[in-house]
Structures are given as C-alpha cells and as structure tokens.
Amino acid sequence: MRVSFVLAGSLLVLVGLPCAHAAEVNVAVAANFTAPMNVIAADFEKDTDHKAKLAFGSSGRFYAQIKNGAPFQLFLSADDETPAKLAHEGLAEPASQFTYAIGSLVLWSAKPGFVDAKGDVLKSGKFTKLAIANPKTAPYGRAAIETLTKLGLLAAVESKFVQGENIAQTYQFAHTGNADLGFVALSQVMKDGKVTEGSAWVVPAEMHQPIRQDVILLATGRGNAAAEALLKYLRTDKAKTVIRSFGYGF
Amino acid sequence: MGFSAADLGAIWLTLRLATVVTLLLLLIGTPIAWWLAHTRSWLKGPIGAVVALPLVLPPTVLGFYLLLVMGPNGPIGHFTQSMGVGLLPFTFWGLVVASVFYSMPFVVQPIQNAFESIGERPLEVAATLRASPWDRFFSVALPLSRPGFITAAILGFAHTVGEFGVVLMIGGNIPDKTRVVSVQIYDHVEALEYTEAHWLAGTMLIFSFVVLLALYTYNRKTKRA
Numbered sequence: 408m409r410v411s412f413v414l415a416g417s418l419l420v421l422v423g424l425p426c427a428h429a430a431e432v433n434v435a436v437a438a439n440f441t442a443p444m445n446v447i448a449a450d451f452e453k454d455t456d457h458k459a460k461l462a463f464g465s466s467g468r469f470y471a472q473i474k475n476g477a478p479f480q481l482f483l484s485a486d487d488e489t490p491a492k493l494a495h496e497g498l499a500e501p502a503s504q505f506t507y508a509i510g511s512l513v514l515w516s517a518k519p520g521f522v523d524a525k526g527d528v529l530k531s532g533k534f535t536k537l538a539i540a541n542p543k544t545a546p547y548g549r550a551a552i553e554t555l556t557k558l559g560l561l562a563a564v565e566s567k568f569v570q571g572e573n574i575a576q577t578y579q580f581a582h583t584g585n586a587d588l589g590f591v592a593l594s595q596v597m598k599d600g601k602v603t604e605g606s607a608w609v610v611p612a613e614m615h616q617p618i619r620q621d622v623i624l625l626a627t628g629r630g631n632a633a634a635e636a637l638l639k640y641l642r643t644d645k646a647k648t649v650i651r652s653f654g655y656g657f
Numbered sequence: 658m659g660f661s662a663a664d665l666g667a668i669w670l671t672l673r674l675a676t677v678v679t680l681l682l683l684l685i686g687t688p689i690a691w692w693l694a695h696t697r698s699w700l701k702g703p704i705g706a707v708v709a710l711p712l713v714l715p716p717t718v719l720g721f722y723l724l725l726v727m728g729p730n731g732p733i734g735h736f737t738q739s740m741g742v743g744l745l746p747f748t749f750w751g752l753v754v755a756s757v758f759y760s761m762p763f764v765v766q767p768i769q770n771a772f773e774s775i776g777e778r779p780l781e782v783a784a785t786l787r788a789s790p791w792d793r794f795f796s797v798a799l800p801l802s803r804p805g806f807i808t809a810a811i812l813g814f815a816h817t818v819g820e821f822g823v824v825l826m827i828g829g830n831i832p833d834k835t836r837v838v839s840v841q842i843y844d845h846v847e848a849l850e851y852t853e854a855h856w857l858a859g860t861m862l863i864f865s866f867v868v869l870l871a872l873y874t875y876n877r878k879t880k881r882a
Contacts, residue, residue, distance in 0.1 A: 468847055536744075543847070568829075569829030571830075583728045585724060585729070585747065
C-alpha cells in the first residue's frame with residue numbers, strides 16, 4: 408500500500424508535474440528593466456515551475472524583430488506606444504496591455520559628489536560629456552531631452568551629448584567614466600531603494616512626460632500558460648515590491 | 658526622397674575617416690609588412706598573429722577593450738589626458754585609432770605578400786649595383802609591389818567604411834564626429850525609418866560591390882601583364 412503510494416508519488420514528480428504545468432515563455436524586456444526582471448523571473452520560476460527566458464534590448468529593435476516574426480510571447484516595453492502599435496497591427500492582445508512600472512530618470516555620475524542634489528552641475532557646465540539614450544528610439548532619451556528643454560539648457564549642453572543606442576549602453580558610457588554625466592534609468596543605479604554608487608540627481612517626475620512602461624501579450628503567446636502566468640505574476644505584491652525597490656513607481 | 662542633411666553628414670564623415678585611416682595605415686603598415694616579410698626573428702609569428710587578430714575577433718571585443726583602455730582609468734586615457742588632448746572615446750580621432758587597429762590586417766597582409774613575392778634576388782642585384790638600402794626600397798621594392806599597395810589601400814578604405822561594431826561601442830553617435838554611415842543606417846532601422854535606411858543601405862551595397870569589382874578586375878589585369 409505505502410510502497411505503491413510512494414511509487415505513484417515519485418512517478419507523478421518525474422513524469423506528471425513537468426508535463427502538466429511547466430511551460431516556457433520567451434520574454435522581450437526593455438533594457439532599463441534588466442535588473443528587476445532578473446529578480447522577478449527567478450522568483451517566478453521558483454514559485455510556478457514555469458521557465459522564463461529573457462532577452463534584453465531596446466524597445467524599437469524588439470518592435471522590428473517582433474514584426475518580423477521573432478519568437479517572443481511577452482513584451483515588456485520601455486514605453487506604452489510600442490505595445491499599443493503592436494496591438495493595433497494585430498501582433499498583440501490589446502486587452503492584455505497594462506503599465507507594469509513607471510520609470511524614473513536620474514542624472515548620474517560614476518564620481519561620488521559630482522552630481523549635487525538639485526542637478527545644478529548641468530548649469531555649471533563643468534563636465535565634458537553628457538550621455539543620453541538615443542531620443543529617437545529610447546523613452547529615457549526622450550525624457551532627458553524634455554527635462555533639458557524645461558530647464559532651458561538644451562542648447563547649452565547639446566554639444567556635449569554622447570548617445571547610447573539604448574539605456575544600457577548609455578549607463579555603460581557613464582559607468583566607465585568615458586562620459587562624466589549621464590541621464591540613465593534610476594533602476595540602473597538603485598538597489599534596495601538606495602543609489603549604491605557614484606552621485607545622482609533623481610529628476611522630479613514633473614520635468615518630463617511620465618515614462619509609462621507597458622507589458623503586452625503577443626499574438627504568439629496566446630494560450631501559452633507560462634506567458635499568461637508571468638503576466639499575472641507582474642501584478643502580484645511580491646513582484647511590485649521588487650519593482651519598487653529599483654526606483655520605479657506605479 | 659534622397660539623402661537628408663544628416664545622411665550627407667554621415668557619408669562625408671565616413672569618407673573622411675576612411676581616407677585618414679588608409680593614409681595612416683599605409684604609413685604604419687608598410688614598415689610592419691617589410692619587417693614581417695624579411696625578418697627571421699622568432700617574433701615574426703607573434704607579431705603576425707597580433708596584426709591578424711581583428712580578422713577573427715568580434716568587433717565587440719575590440720570595442721570593449723578600447724573603451725576601457727582609452728577611458729579615464731585606462732593607460733591610453735591617462736596618456737591622452739596628460740598630453741592635454743582629453744579622452745579619445747566619442748571623438749573623431751578615437752575612431753581613427755580604433756579603425757587603424759581594426760583595418761590593420763587588410764593593409765599589412767597584401768603589402769607583406771607583395772614584398773615576399775619579390776624575393777631577395779632583385780634587392781641583392783640592386784645591392785651589387787651599389788644601391789643604398791633606402792634606394793633599394795624606393796627604386797626596386799616599392800615599384801615591384803605596387804599591386805599589393807593598391808589592394809591594401811582599397812581594402813583598408815573599404816573595410817573602414819564598412820566598420821560598425823567598434824564605432825557603435827566607442828562612438829557615442831555624435832553628428833559629424835562619430836555618426837558614420839553604418840550607425841546612421843542602424844538608427845534609421847531602429848526608428849522604423851525604412852525608406853531612409855534603404856537609401857543609405859542601397860548606396861553602401863552598390864559602393865562596396867563597385868569597389869571590389871574594380872579591385873578584382875585590376876588584379877586580373879596585373880596578373881596577366
């Protein structure tokens with residue numbers, strides 16, 4: 408009796424569980440969300456037995472790739488326009504779209520004490536290079552331009568711009584010190600609610616249009632258990648705590 | 658449609674970069690090729706391998722190390738800062754330095770092959786006629802290896818025009834300074850401006866084909882002659 412129970416149990420573990428539940432989802436993730444998504448995906452895999460395979464990059468490139476048949480089922484964009492565009496073109500599920508995080512922009516330097524609490528270093532002009540993400544393709548780059556425009560400094564600092572292709576490269580320019588200042592995502596320099604390295608000015612939210620980051624289920628993800636589970640998982644308190652600890656709002 | 662001002666700026670910058678790099682490489686590459694062709698030193702293997710590295714390395718490796726080495730904490734960065742010229746990444750001259758490394762094998766190898774195919778004999782004959790070493794180089798070796806130099810110049814130029822990965826990593830996409838044609842195409846594609854991308858990409862395709870066609874036609878003619 409007991410032996411057959413154990414046998415049946417282990418059979419269930421060996422054969423039944425992986426087949427019955429575990430599915431795999433390929434997720435396209437905006438570069439600025441790299442750090443939190445790695446944490447969330449690890450939690451998700453532990454909590455649900457599903458597998459999440461993550462690819463990081465710029466939202467514009469993902470859009471082009473998804474349009475051309477890239478095998479992603481879920482798309483965490485850095486904006487709300489790209490997912491809407493995909494939905495409009497029939498490549499994603501319109502009803503599934505929601506804002507998983509609102510991004511914060513930060514003026515950051517790898518040098519401690521270089522950026523003051525009000526960002527006055529921008530006015531002083533005492534820097535040689537200012538890294539921003541390509542404003543044509545990256546929402547954080549657009550937000551940086553809006554902020555500089557509002558400060559009336561755009562014309563003064565434009566000649567010092569160096570552009571990263573996405574926010575990850577922009578951060579890398581600033582992190583290696585090749586650019587002494589950079590407008591990057593707060594999530595890249597924040598861990599557990601604190602800026603851990605260098606010096607930073609967190610740009611007040613009213614300086615630019617809110618950076619709404621939306622997720623959407625792609626048409627190829629319809630009926631994919633893992634994709635739908637991860638979509639739901641992003642709304643759980645556990646995921647939200649992680650997201651908030653990296654400096655995002657809701 | 659056609660080219661925007663930004664596209665034309667990128668084309669002009671690319672041509673300028675490729676010209677400067679080709680001239681520099683002919684100056685630097687010729688002595689290296691000469692040495693590689695004539696030395697019996699054990700260093701021939703290692704130096705030849707270093708010159709050929711960019712043929713097999715992904716541009717990301719070169720771009721990554723150049724960014725670190727030329728950055729504020731790298732040796733070249735320290736040097737350029739102490740010379741008062743600032744940092745090289747994100748500047749035209751930074752791209753020049755990177756491209757010189759990146760296109761080196763395309764210039765050194767054809768010249769080295771040309772020197773090697775001349776052999777020692779014509780130089781020895783010239784020496785018995787009391788030609789000085791410089792005279793031997795300029796009046797014998799150089800004219801005889803002309804096809805090698807032309808191949809080297811064309812390949813060095815074309816390869817620099819076609820550079821992308823290294824520029825993307827150390828360029829910073831600055832109009833008229835580091836935004837070369839290949840990066841401009843990438844930007845157009847990222848921004849879904851496919852018409853603009855086609856114009857530049859198509860031009861590059863035709864340019865590259867014509868250059869290589871001219872090179873191969875020339876090489877066939879000189880072989881027959």
